[in-house]
Amino acid sequence: MPHRLEIALKPELFGAEGEGIKKKARAYFHIRAESVRIVNIVTIDKDLDPAQLEAVRNEIFTNPVTQVSSFKPLDLGFDWCIWVGYRPGVKDNPGHTAIEAIEDVLGISFDPEEGVYTSRRYCIRGEGLNRQDSETIAKELLANDIIQQTRIFSPDQWDPETGTGIIIPKVRLDHTPTVATISIESDRMLQQISDARNLALNPNDIPVIRRYFLEPEVLAERKAVGLDDPTDVELEYICQARSDHCNHNTFRGKFYYSDPAAGISRTIDSLFKTFIEAPTLRLKAEKDWVISVLWDNAGVGRFDENHNYVITGETHNSPSNMEAYGGAITGIVGVYRDPLGTGKGSRLIMGSYGFCVGNRDYNGELKPRLHPRRLLDGVIEGVRDGGNKSGIPTSFGQVTFHHGYMGKCLVFVTALGMMPSGVAGTPAEQKTTTPGDLILMCGGRVGKDGIHGVTASSEIFTEHTPAGHVQIGDPYTQKKMHDFLLEARDLGLIQFITDNGGGGLSSSVGESARFSGGCEVWLDRVPLKYAGLDQWEIWVSESQERMTVAVRPEDVERFLELSEKHAVESTVIGKYTDSGKLYITYEGETCAYVNMDFLARGFPQWEFEAVWIPPEMRGLCEPAMGEPADYGTLLKDMLARPNICSRQWIIRQYDHEVQGTSVIKPLVGKDRDVNSDACVIRPVLTSERGLGFSQALLPFYSQIDAYYMTSGTIDEAVRRLVAVGGDPGHIGGVDNFCWPSIQYDPEKNPDGKFKAAQLVRSCMALSDACLAFGIPLLSGKDSMYVDGHLPGKYGETHKLSALETMQFSATGVIEDINRCVTMDFKLPGDLIYVIGQTDDELGASEYYDMFGYIGLNIARPEPEKLLPMYRSLHTAVCRHLVSSMHGIYRGGLGVHLALCAIGGGLGLSAELDRVPVRTCLRADHVLFSESAGRFIVSVAPENRAEFESLLAKHPLACIGEIRKDGIFEILSGDRTIISLKTAELKAAWKAPFGGLI
Amino acid sequence: MVLQNKKNRVKALVLTGYGLNCDVETAHACGLAGASARCVHINDVISGAVSLKEFQIMIFIGGFSWADDHGAGVIQAVRMRKNAGDKILDFIYRGNLVLGICNGFQTLVNIGLLPGLEGDYTGRTVALTHNDCGNFRDDWVHLQINKDSPCVFTKGLKHMELPVRHGEGKFIAHDSVINRLVTENQVVCRYAVSDGLPAEGRFPENPNGSLLDIAGICDPTGRVFGLMPHPEAFNHPSNHPDRPRFNVLTGRGRISGDSFPATGISIFENAVRFFQ
Numbered sequence A: 001m002p003h004r005l006e007i008a009l010k011p012e013l014f015g016a017e018g019e020g021i022k023k024k025a026r027a028y029f030h031i032r033a034e035s036v037r038i039v040n041i042v043t044i045d046k047d048l049d050p051a052q053l054e055a056v057r058n059e060i061f062t063n064p065v066t067q068v069s070s071f072k073p074l075d076l077g078f079d080w081c082i083w084v085g086y087r088p089g090v091k092d093n094p095g096h097t098a099i100e101a102i103e104d105v106l107g108i109s110f111d112p113e114e115g116v117y118t119s120r121r122y123c124i125r126g127e128g129l130n131r132q133d134s135e136t137i138a139k140e141l142l143a144n145d146i147i148q149q150t151r152i153f154s155p156d157q158w159d160p161e162t163g164t165g166i167i168i169p170k171v172r173l174d175h176t177p178t179v180a181t182i183s184i185e186s187d188r189m190l191q192q193i194s195d196a197r198n199l200a201l202n203p204n205d206i207p208v209i210r211r212y213f214l215e216p217e218v219l220a221e222r223k224a225v226g227l228d229d230p231t232d233v234e235l236e237y238i239c240q241a242r243s244d245h246c247n248h249n250t251f252r253g254k255f256y257y258s259d260p261a262a263g264i265s266r267t268i269d270s271l272f273k274t275f276i277e278a279p280t281l282r283l284k285a286e287k288d289w290v291i292s293v294l295w296d297n298a299g300v301g302r303f304d305e306n307h308n309y310v311i312t313g314e315t316h317n318s319p320s321n322m323e324a325y326g327g328a329i330t331g332i333v334g335v336y337r338d339p340l341g342t343g344k345g346s347r348l349i350m351g352s353y354g355f356c357v358g359n360r361d362y363n364g365e366l367k368p369r370l371h372p373r374r375l376l377d378g379v380i381e382g383v384r385d386g387g388n389k390s391g392i393p394t395s396f397g398q399v400t401f402h403h404g405y406m407g408k409c410l411v412f413v414t415a416l417g418m419m420p421s422g423v424a425g426t427p428a429e430q431k432t433t434t435p436g437d438l439i440l441m442c443g444g445r446v447g448k449d450g451i452h453g454v455t456a457s458s459e460i461f462t463e464h465t466p467a468g469h470v471q472i473g474d475p476y477t478q479k480k481m482h483d484f485l486l487e488a489r490d491l492g493l494i495q496f497i498t499d500n501g502g503g504g505l506s507s508s509v510g511e512s513a514r515f516s517g518g519c520e521v522w523l524d525r526v527p528l529k530y531a532g533l534d535q536w537e538i539w540v541s542e543s544q545e546r547m548t549v550a551v552r553p554e555d556v557e558r559f560l561e562l563s564e565k566h567a568v569e570s571t572v573i574g575k576y577t578d579s580g581k582l583y584i585t586y587e588g589e590t591c592a593y594v595n596m597d598f599l600a601r602g603f604p605q606w607e608f609e610a611v612w613i614p615p616e617m618r619g620l621c622e623p624a625m626g627e628p629a630d631y632g633t634l635l636k637d638m639l640a641r642p643n644i645c646s647r648q649w650i651i652r653q654y655d656h657e658v659q660g661t662s663v664i665k666p667l668v669g670k671d672r673d674v675n676s677d678a679c680v681i682r683p684v685l686t687s688e689r690g691l692g693f694s695q696a697l698l699p700f701y702s703q704i705d706a707y708y709m710t711s712g713t714i715d716e717a718v719r720r721l722v723a724v725g726g727d728p729g730h731i732g733g734v735d736n737f738c739w740p741s742i743q744y745d746p747e748k749n750p751d752g753k754f755k756a757a758q759l760v761r762s763c764m765a766l767s768d769a770c771l772a773f774g775i776p777l778l779s780g781k782d783s784m785y786v787d788g789h790l791p792g793k794y795g796e797t798h799k800l801s802a803l804e805t806m807q808f809s810a811t812g813v814i815e816d817i818n819r820c821v822t823m824d825f826k827l828p829g830d831l832i833y834v835i836g837q838t839d840d841e842l843g844a845s846e847y848y849d850m851f852g853y854i855g856l857n858i859a860r861p862e863p864e865k866l867l868p869m870y871r872s873l874h875t876a877v878c879r880h881l882v883s884s885m886h887g888i889y890r891g892g893l894g895v896h897l898a899l900c901a902i903g904g905g906l907g908l909s910a911e912l913d914r915v916p917v918r919t920c921l922r923a924d925h926v927l928f929s930e931s932a933g934r935f936i937v938s939v940a941p942e943n944r945a946e947f948e949s950l951l952a953k954h955p956l957a958c959i960g961e962i963r964k965d966g967i968f969e970i971l972s973g974d975r976t977i978i979s980l981k982t983a984e985l986k987a988a989w990k991a992p993f994g995g996l997i
Numbered sequence B: 001m002v003l004q005n006k007k008n009r010v011k012a013l014v015l016t017g018y019g020l021n022c023d024v025e026t027a028h029a030c031g032l033a034g035a036s037a038r039c040v041h042i043n044d045v046i047s048g049a050v051s052l053k054e055f056q057i058m059i060f061i062g063g064f065s066w067a068d069d070h071g072a073g074v075i076q077a078v079r080m081r082k083n084a085g086d087k088i089l090d091f092i093y094r095g096n097l098v099l100g101i102c103n104g105f106q107t108l109v110n111i112g113l114l115p116g117l118e119g120d121y122t123g124r125t126v127a128l129t130h131n132d133c134g135n136f137r138d139d140w141v142h143l144q145i146n147k148d149s150p151c152v153f154t155k156g157l158k159h160m161e162l163p164v165r166h167g168e169g170k171f172i173a174h175d176s177v178i179n180r181l182v183t184e185n186q187v188v189c190r191y192a193v194s195d196g197l198p199a200e201g202r203f204p205e206n207p208n209g210s211l212l213d214i215a216g217i218c219d220p221t222g223r224v225f226g227l228m229p230h231p232e233a234f235n236h237p238s239n240h241p242d243r244p245r246f247n248v249l250t251g252r253g254r255i256s257g258d259s260f261p262a263t264g265i266s267i268f269e270n271a272v273r274f275f276q
Helices: A016-029 A051-059 A093-106 A132-141 A186-197 A203-214 A216-224 A231-242 A271-286 A317-322 A324-335 A372-388 A453-457 A475-490 A502-518 A535-540 A553-565 A631-639 A699-703 A706-723 A751-773 A844-849 A863-878 A890-903 A923-928 A941-950 A982-990 B023-032 B043-046 B074-092 B102-109 B177-183 B241-251 B265-274
Strands: A003-009 A033-047 A067-070 A078-087 A115-125 A148-154 A254-259 A266-268 A291-292 A299-304 A307-315 A347-357 A395-400 A412-418 A438-443 A498-499 A519-522 A548-551 A570-576 A581-586 A589-595 A607-611 A660-662 A679-681 A688-695 A734-738 A777-783 A787-791 A797-800 A805-814 A832-837 A884-887 A907-911 A937-938 A957-965 A967-972 A975-981 B011-016 B036-041 B057-060 B097-101 B126-129 B136-145 B157-168 B168-172 B187-192 B214-218 B224-227
Touching: A003 A051, A016 A372, A033 A093, A033 A395, A033 A975, A051 A078, A051 A093, A051 B074, A078 A132, A093 A115, A093 A475, A093 B074, A115 A132, A132 A148, A186 A203, A203 A216, A203 A231, A216 A589, A231 A498, A231 A502, A231 A535, A231 B214, A266 A271, A271 A751, A271 A777, A299 A734, A299 A777, A299 A805, A299 B168, A307 A324, A307 A734, A307 A777, A307 A805, A317 A372, A317 A412, A324 A347, A324 A372, A324 A412, A324 A475, A347 A372, A347 A475, A347 A679, A347 A688, A347 A805, A372 A395, A372 A412, A372 A548, A395 A679, A395 A688, A412 A734, A412 A805, A438 A553, A438 B136, A475 A548, A475 A553, A475 A631, A475 A777, A498 A502, A502 A519, A502 A535, A502 A548, A502 A570, A548 A553, A553 A570, A553 B043, A570 B168, A589 A805, A607 A751, A631 A844, A631 A890, A631 A923, A631 A975, A631 A982, A699 A805, A699 A863, A706 A751, A706 A805, A706 A863, A706 A884, A706 A937, A751 A863, A777 B241, A832 A890, A844 A923, A863 A937, A863 A941, A884 A890, A890 A923, A890 A937, A890 A967, A890 A982, A923 A967, A937 A941, A937 B102, A941 A957, A967 A982, A975 A982, B011 B023, B011 B043, B011 B224, B023 B036, B023 B057, B023 B265, B036 B043, B043 B074, B057 B074, B057 B102, B074 B097, B074 B102, B097 B102, B097 B265, B136 B214, B157 B265, B168 B177, B168 B214, B177 B214, B187 B224
Parallel strands: A254 A607, A347 A395, A519 A581, A734 A777, A907 A967, B011 B036, B011 B057, B057 B097, B097 B224
Antiparallel strands: A003 A033, A003 A067, A033 A115, A078 A115, A078 A148, A254 A266, A291 A299, A299 A307, A307 A412, A347 A412, A438 A548, A438 A570, A498 A548, A519 A570, A581 A589, A660 A679, A679 A688, A688 A805, A734 A805, A787 A797, A832 A937, A832 A957, A884 A937, A907 A957, A967 A975, B126 B168, B136 B157, B136 B187, B187 B214, B214 B224
């Protein structure tokens, strides 16, 4: 008989979480609750005797100091009670740890049929609250119906004896696993099956697949192993491998690019090969610190003679858009498996995040699945739990608000790792599978979760997208696996390792078997969460927290022993061969037999028409706008803009100190509350070397030209690194493209050709800027289809496409962390320099956006001219000539001077007329232009001569000095256009989100 | 730094596994303090594969053991008490030192090793519960150290700055227990404002709403110590958030080099010194 234990905080204690819900209900929905008390429910589906029940109640689930508990419903009293529990099959992490604890305390073990399920009920009191209010709280704050179920009780519906009743969300499939064969009689029939089974096959691939399975030689070989028509396992495997997510068909596609206005047309055979691979290979040849790029789960650079660092970046957009918390935690925990699966395995040392969401206060008629405010809350919490519980510092991040992200949000997650340069006498970055090696699956078990994730992320979100690919990451299981695998690595037990992400085993085994030239997989050996999965489901499930490892037969016993010590499940599921075949069996019956080289041959390249229309021809022009008079209020309003203002509340939720490596933190300054340009960690604790990291994202510029969006973003990432003391001579990059659909369709995507041209131009800029700055692309990913169809007021739908977005992450080794600088002004009397040229470049700027303009004149960085300047600045840092250094980014000089002053808690006097400009500019243009390649640097008066001579060849001017009295004063000509207390600017900058913790 | 020859070095056991995560820096901190540290998996302590008898210092480290799913440190405490409780008690009775940091502190409190009133190391009388601010919080705090405390780890220290990083750090207990802890000087460190006076509950100086600003307590012997802030995360001057500012100001002769706060390593050094 199942038992339901209810646990609550003692009534006299303050319940912070309940208080938080109360606050949100009021702030978001104007619902006034007097109190919200939470009851945690643990439902134990196992026979236990009264003594056992008391033991687990007292020893595990009840803190005698803070909690009360009972196997009968607790009498908390409420006006409304909302129960929230998981749907069957959704990962219940606390339920799993509860099983571990109960087994430990009672010395018993749970059968596969038994389990523990956690849920909660919220007891809400409040005069005048009605059912609709509690439904709003349930639906909009407490639960997401994709993963959770809710029940609402009024006091007269509540039976004090039975309470919520016993609810067991157990998965019961009652299904005998069967392999189906699929008829390939005609292209049309295969297309129909693809649609019916949600395979998302590209119509152009269908004839190739059919041709293969009809080849006489293939037919004969298949017959020998008992196969005829292709099986569902085989087709699912092919679909996974051919999906845009796994195969990057867009980036490997053929682009017919034309710019009719300029009379240019050009065919590009693979954006990846042309603009990513080619420049990176060229730079790898020049830079000996580039250890491994373009093939593994992450790129590898040299940190010092004994260590290499590892970096990669991912996005997790579609799942986060549907279930923000689950999507984001799965995203960050998932990206952490990439370094773990790079070379023979790397220890995780840092993570970062980038969130792009709709406007937080959106109150229009469109109905996104999750309101941007709720979505942002969820993704913040997901990355928080995923990062913090993994024990990896989340040291940097950013949030960008724009209406376009309401169609689909973006969740960027970046991971850095560290490997020794050698493992058991071999280079740690190398790995291979050899015939005879065994295939092991480590970590979590396989369930129905995550099936068709990669194919779903290769589609545009509609209300019919299956929810099955939404998961909840489990950092606890993964952390145990991480510790285990690194110990196994150091003992030399790992020959090859890769993660199970998109495509699951299908992808990890399929790809690792290419090295040995074949494999045999025994699918019946794969441990399952529950019985009844079909063979193809086991093969493609994306259940999280799993790695695939190649182990030599002679090492397997030791590997499994170590695995057991770490309480990690590892299972031999097959072996690598050199048969040239992917050979899968289930209980001895063949369910797949495919030539390993099939995927590499004969599939047609995707093709795109890309037509560029220059901004002038799209009707863009500079606004006819007169000069403002009230600059003080203007600056304060600029500082309070959502994309400029303080987001301290997010940063403080993230552990950026764990591992004890933190040097330059995400928040700096006298009061430790202003955003740093970049972060620096000291990943090898015995060394004074550092690793700097920055990232940038400027999607607004795509409104004019994605070429300059891209070069501007890269320039910003580089400057951010240089600003903390990074060496411009050693920078590795990671590109993460998130693009709306570029496949032209006259009805569904009428501007597809233009968006394709934007992608081509963005890739051109990526290549140009990386070559000019000397940045090899250590890693990169693309996520297409950032569009959504949102219902409107009348039931009509609107396609909303995100801005063409590329996040760029930059990392580099810092020789001596004691030289690092921060952006905050340090001492009154120090001279303030602006370095770099300011021009009439306000196109798509924050300033224009404030007035609803886009403009035309976009910032156009010239990396080859900027790099020497960055080098000179780096020399100045190395000679300790610089007291503070800060790049001028979004919002321009005015905003960033203010941030330097806010960071130092000091004032300044500055004259705009001294700022180096290309042509004569109006004061508001000097203050808010977003020209690239600029810095604000403060320098001690005694260092003036040396600093100026070092930068003599570059645009540079001393525009004023730092003031002790905290007055922020800007002069234009002989007019004082701003005179405010820095404290007032700070208050304005903090106001929008200042109440959030 | 405490210098010793290698052979006689004090040995520290750093407990790892099951989601714990400060192993590398805690072991490093021990090393800087002159101890020889070994990271040992919880299951190796339980199985006896590694004997506590080899060690003088046992450290329960930070992290999220069992994901903190049923209360921070609860399941780790259950497992250790049930499977290694006698070994740990024996370890303490032999005059050795136990340190619990963050999740380790939460675990010591749930095992009952803290506060250990009247030498009873089995009852749960204090708790570390959800922060009043309602969220996980990462920030640096000032600590006022009780010089009258018997705590071995804080001898000679008056004031420290360390990072906190937790969601469940609010120290609560019945008034009578708190009074007892105060009179016995078992309250070792309290959250403070920058001039060293107690924060008196003010956020964010007191980051979690702990009663009496309590950040760390010890047992009556002073040999078992638990605290929420992370001394091991201040293992190098560059960890301190004011370091870049300090570098500029000292470089310009505005302040003297000695005024920079002592790192968290002094806590480990005190532990090593105890055995000399």
